[in-house]
Amino acid sequence: MQKAKLSHLILALAIAGAAMPAHALTKEELVAKLQAAGYAEISDVKSTAEGMTAKAMKNGKPVRLVIDSSGQVKEQD
Numbered sequence: 001m002q003k004a005k006l007s008h009l010i011l012a013l014a015i016a017g018a019a020m021p022a023h024a025l026t027k028e029e030l031v032a033k034l035q036a037a038g039y040a041e042i043s044d045v046k047s048t049a050e051g052m053t054a055k056a057m058k059n060g061k062p063v064r065l066v067i068d069s070s071g072q073v074k075e076q077d
Contacts, residue, residue: 024069025052025067025071027045030045030052030054030067031045033071033073034054034056034065034073037073038058038059039056039057039058039063039065040056040057040058041055041056041057042054042055042056043055043056050066050068051066051067051068051069052066052067053065053066053067054067058075063075063076064076
């Protein structure tokens with residue numbers, strides 16, 4: 001009986017661990033990621049309920065960015 005409980009606990013922890021990112025990006029890591037994706041003049045990096053937000057320039061136009069907990073970058077109007 002104890003083995004079954006232990007294996008269920010291990011399975012639950014493995015599932016929970018897979019759902020969480022390994023670690024949140026630091027501000028410096030985020031800026032480097034955005035620069036690698038072609039964004040420049042990155043500013044106003046903040047943590048919000050949406051995830052991380054930032055302002056940047058891409059192709060000469062200002063953009064507002066939202067970066068979710070999985071690291072996906074989305075441009076907002």
